Amino acid sequence: MARLKTKCVIILYTLIVSVSARSLPLKHESTSINEGAYIPFKTEVLEDALDFDSREEIEIKDLSIPNGTHRIETRDDITTSNIRNGQTVFAYNIQLTKGEDNNNIEGKAILDVRVSEDTRANPLRFHILGIKVESVLIGLVTDDSMLTVTPNIINNILEIKPPSEAYKYILHIEYNIPIRNDGVGLYAYDEEYIAMNLHPTNARRVFPCMDEPNLRSVAVTFNFIDMGFEHLMTNTALAGDSETTFQPLQGPVHRWAMVAHSMNNIVNPVPNLVSLYVRRGILNQDQYGSVAISSYYVALNTWTGLDHSQIIEHQDGGLHVMAVPDVHRDWYGLSTLCIWEPFILMENNNNAVKQRKLALVTIAEGMARQWFGWILYPDNWRDQWVIAGLASYAGYEVAKNFQTPPPEQEDPSLIDMNAMFTLDVIQESLLYDAYVDADPLRLANAIFNPDQIRLHIDGLIKTKAPALLRMTRLLLSRQTDLVQNAAQGLLRSRSVNKNYYQSNSASTPVTTRNLYDSLNAGYKTPVGSGLIDNVEDFLRPWVENSGYPYLTVNLLGNTGVTITQHRFGFSNRDSVAYAVPLTFTTGNNPNFEDLFPTRVEQNNAMINDVIFDDCWIIFNLQGQGYYRVNYDDELWNRLIEALGDEETRDDIHPLNRASLLDDAFNLARAGILGYDVPFEMVLTMELETEYAVWKAYIRNMEFIRKRLMPFVDDDDDLNENIYWRLLRRAIVAVEEEIGWEPDGEDTAMMSLTRGLVMEHACKIGYETCVAAAVDIFFNPNDEEEVNPNIPPELRPAVYCTMLREDEDDVALPALQALLNRNPPLTRYERLVVLESFACSENNGFITDLLQETINDESPYVVEERSRIFAAIASSSIDNARAALHFLTRNAQAIRNTYGGPEKLEDAIFVMAENVANGGLRNEFNNWITSLDSISNLGDSATVARRALARIDENMQWNNNNLGDIYVWIDENDAPTIFVSTFLMCISVFIALINYN
Incomplete structure (x- = not known):
């Protein structure tokens, strides 16, 4: 019934849609349609909120390139401890024993502590966080005669006053550690594993320590006793004949890691050197990840010039890669690597290219940290x-x-x-x-x-x-x-x-x-x-500066251009002189493959050795330079003309087509360029099928769409389909050449394009997209269950669309049944279903779903909780409002259940990107400016203030641009008669065929 009703609506809507000739882009004076109910952006408030005392901006003046340099004297780079200067922990010997109730670890730390002569009278001090100290014994120089002392614990600092002064102390500290579930410190998941991740400052959650990276210990030794699992893996080999004590490591304490587990060694990507472990019962998901791991291991050994198995003496020479089901954290431990399942395991013969893309990068970066993060670590976290x-x-x-x-x-x-x-x-x-x-x-x-x-x-x-x-x-x-x-x-x-x-x-x-x-x-x-x-x-x-430059290119007759440099930002920033590497090509002899700069320019420059012949010029080939490029009106017009001609568009490299669009939209967002330029480029998208260009389009148009829709909803005189009308112009080639369903000859990049565009188009109710999604949702053999043959790349769009169109309440039960099926979905496919729930327009369901993420008996693992929240906050203005209400009322519960302050802060920044109008802005502001006992922000208050600064910057954009954008689309969206008629006929034909 849902499909029939949807098709009928689509047929009727398509038949009555107005068809008009394509109108030329019009330029007009700025028109304000509606004022938002928000507080204007104020730079002086932001500067106070952003803690500018920890930031420094520098400028190089009179830098002559390449004939001379103005050398900047470096400031003092010596970093010292903020815990206690003059104190060194020469050796840590840590013993950890699983508690009888399986909810805690009993710890004992034996520390060899040295102090300088001029600080001998000061108490010893160590970081602790969330651990309960039971007793402290201290020995002077040796541990022959240990004395009991009573420590002070103030603001997560363990302070010990020695009974008398000495240059060396031996400390025996006994304590208890609660086992966590969030991927930091010591944490566990059901009966699968217990792990230890100390990066960057989580050693203090496991033992009393000095964990600044420049405070290195000569020896850090761990003794893991009865962790409750048969297999135990860590950085180094076992010491002597021991089965629990591991060889010591030197250096900062955050590099130690451990995994004890009952997982299966399903494959050895590199025999005798690299092993992949997965949860028991998982089959047929390791092939692609295993091949990538094998390739990366060999490649990184060569790329770094240092064989992994020979990094240090006493190292566990293998690499144990764990596909963990519950948390996604950066991992820096030598010889061990934990990666969240969706980013390493995928169906062997039917995986989504989108997942493969994420997995390939996550695995590669994770393996690279065996060198960059373990061998090389920073002097200070800056x-x-x-x-x-x-x-x-x-x-x-x-x-x-x-x-x-x-x-x-x-x-x-x-x-x-x-x-x-x-x-x-x-x-x-x-x-x-x-x-x-x-x-x-x-x-x-x-x-x-x-x-x-x-x-x-x-x-x-x-x-x-x-x-x-x-x-x-x-x-x-x-x-x-x-x-x-x-x-x-x-x-x-x-x-x-x-x-x-x-x-x-x-x-x-x-x-x-x-x-x-x-x-x-x-x-x-x-x-x-x-x-x-x-x-x-x-x-x-x-x-040493935030931001980056943008170049403005002005035509100089037909023989060259002038280039001026400015600093880019969405708000005004002080000038900084950057040395900018230049690459460029022209329309009369395009060459986008030579990515190596031919010159470096600073401030103003002139290039007068190229001949244009009335053609275009493009700087920053393939977008490899870290800067944006603006052009004068004539050069923008030439570029738009080339992009709008199907015979010349492909002369411009896809990455430069993407960069031109991305630069134009962001220059307009910053008020440097009028929005007529990027929108005229959008009109040329009707010729575009490349993933890179559509990615740039959707990244920028999603920002506008999220703000344009509530702007239109607040005024009954405005057309609620305004954004749909623009997308109708842009999507022509995707519909004609790629379509909404695979034809068996897709490339990986084509699949990515279809999935990306379909998610975007169905989200705004584009009829043919919705029709395709609704048509393939149900199993043809059982209309109460989800079709098992939906192509993987289309599932996010199909699931999400069906939930939006689900007037008969049949899609949600079907997806819930899919989520709970046996055999279970892969973790990635499970995540696709969970994120699609965010598309529901049932406020009661969304509220309950958010509440489920913090319940004690939540059915979701830690990482899924934060992903569900992000999906809800991003799906619509109504769901963003529900997410904000939930966030402001449950900050402490989110901190406790999503994975600590990092995940709360992730939620805050996600919310900042989706606060699209003044009402939500004011609610966010009221929350973070309330007493901490009300906001429950704690040490995340700085992040919240920064998020507010970002919101206010976006609110100022709303005030300056939404009216003009509405008018421009309203005046310039009409497609050609042929295209409109063709799409109308296709839509009707598909619906009638499916109905029959």
């Missing part, structure tokens, strides 16, 4: 960008090679990983680096507090760091990857010495300067490009 950047850069390089066939072969099943890096790393970073709350890659001051560390290392650096390294690699040399060479040099010079017990043998942490020096050493060799004088002077403005 230098984590070096580690994160190298790990992601190396990961994408090996993933790209894994997906690149030999030159003589074509493989339609492969994914264009270069496109994925450009879209998911560079363009994603450019977006979030433009917000007012963006931080520099390297903060001005060392950071020690967990909330500051979380905000920094889990934020922008994950995309901006590898994006800058990619641009730098292309700048420095045509012949050699000097980023790879620098990484290899750092691994050789900073890696762990094999002698554990000499005090000068501890591994050395990595600083930003170390990377500069390593890059510069390679650049000064004959392979260097010679385009700059000094790598540090080039990189520092990019690294």
Whole structure:
């Protein structure tokens, strides 16, 4: 009945839709349609909220390239402990025993502590968090005569006053640790495993410690007693004949890891070296992940120049890869690697390309952290960008090679990983680096507090760091990857010495300067490009400032262009002079494959050695540079004309078509460019089928759509179908050439395009998309169950659409039955179903679903809870309102059940992206400005203030642009008569055939 009613509505709607001739884009004066009920954006308030004392902006002036440099004197890079200066833990010996009730671990820490002469009178101090100290014994110099002392615990600091002064103390500390479920410290999942993840500051959840990364211990030893599982894996080999004590590691404590488990070793991707473990009962999901792991292991050994099995003496020489069912966390432990199931296990013969894309990158980056994060670790967490950047850069390089066939072969099943890096790393970073709350890659001051560390290392650096390294690699040399060479040099010079017990043998942490020096050493060799004088002077403005430049290109007759540089951001920012690597090509001789810059320019420049002949010019080939490009009116018109002609559109590389669209929309969002330019480019999308371009379109149009819909709903005189009318113009080629269902000849990239566009089109009620989704939802042999043969790439759109169209309440029971079927769905397919629940327009169901995520007996694992919340907040303005109500009333419960403060903060930033009108903004503001006893934000208050700054920036955009955007679409959306008639006939024909 649901399908019949939907088809009838579609037929009727299609027959009465107005068909008009395509009108030319019109320019008009700014018109304000409606004012939102929000508080205007105020820069002075934001500066106070964003803790600018921890950020520093620098400018290089008078930098002559390549004839001279203005060397910047570096500030003091020495970082010290914020726990107690003059105190060193020479050795940690940690003993952990499973408690009898299986809910806690009994711990004993034996610490060898040394203090400096001038601090001997000060109490000893250690971080603790969430552990209960039972007793403390102290010995002076040795443990021959131990004395009981009573410690003080203040603000998660364990303070011990020795009975008399000495230079060395032996401490015996007994304590209890609750077993967690959120992926940090010591945590467990049912009867599958118990694990220990101490990164970055979670060692304090397991034992009293000094866990700043630059505070290295000569020996850290763990003794795991009766963890309750047959198999136990950790960084090092067992010590001697012991079955519980492992060889010590040197260095910072956050690098230790452990997994005790009852999982199955289902395959050995590299015999005798690499093993993959999965939950009992899982079959036929390991093939693709296993092949990727095998390829990456060999590739990373070569790429790093350091064999994994030989990293340190006493290492467990294997690599144990665990597909864990419940948590998704970055993992930095040597010889062990935990990856959430959806990002490593997939159906062997029927997996979604979207899942494969996510898995290939997650596995590669996770394996790369065996080198970049374990061997190389930061001097202070403000230098984590070096580690994160190298790990992601190396990961994408090996993933790209894994997906690149030999030159003589074509493989339609492969994914264009270069496109994925450009879209998911560079363009994603450019977006979030433009917000007012963006931080520099390297903060001005060392950071020690967990909330500051979380905000920094889990934020922008994950995309901006590898994006800058990619641009730098292309700048420095045509012949050699000097980023790879620098990484290899750092691994050789900073890696762990094999002698554990000499005090000068501890591994050395990595600083930003170390990377500069390593890059510069390679650049000064004959392979260097010679385009700059000094790598540090080039990189520092990019690294130590938020934001990035945009270039404005102005036509200079037919013989050249002038280029001016400004700093980009969605709000005004002070000027910074960047040295920008330039690549460009022209329409009379297009060449998009030479990605190596030919010059580096700063401030104003002139290029007068190219001849245009009235054609276009494009800068930043394939979008590999970390900057945006604006053009004067004439050059934009030439580009739009080329994009709108089916004979010339393909002359422009798909990644540059994506970058042109992305740049135009973001320049308009920042008020630099009028919205007529990006929308005229949207009209040319009717010729587009490439994934990269549609990804850029949807990323930018989703921002507008989320705000345009409530804007229209608030005014009865406005057309509620305004966005639908624009999409109708853009989607022509996708419907004609790709269609809504596979035809058996899809490439991987075509499948990605169909899935991406279908999710977007069905979300806004595009008729042919909805008809296709509704038609294939039910099993043809049993109309009460979900069709098992829905193509994997279409399932998110099909499930979501059916829930929106579910007037007869038949889709939800069918999806719930699918979720609970036996044999169970894969974790990825389960997640697809759970996220589709967010599409329901039943407010009672959405409210109950949110409540289920925090219930004690919740049916969802930890990671699923936060994903459900994000899906609900992103699905519609009504569901965003429900999510915000839930968030403001349950912050502490979310913290406790979603996975700690990190996941609460994820929810806050997700909410910030989906607060689309003034009413929601005011509710968010009232929440975070209330007393902490009401807000329950705790140490996440800084994140909430930053999220509010982002919301206010977007609210100002609403005020400035929504009226104009509505008018432009209203005046310029009409398609050609042929296209409208053709689509109408196709829609009616499909519906009638299905009805019969």
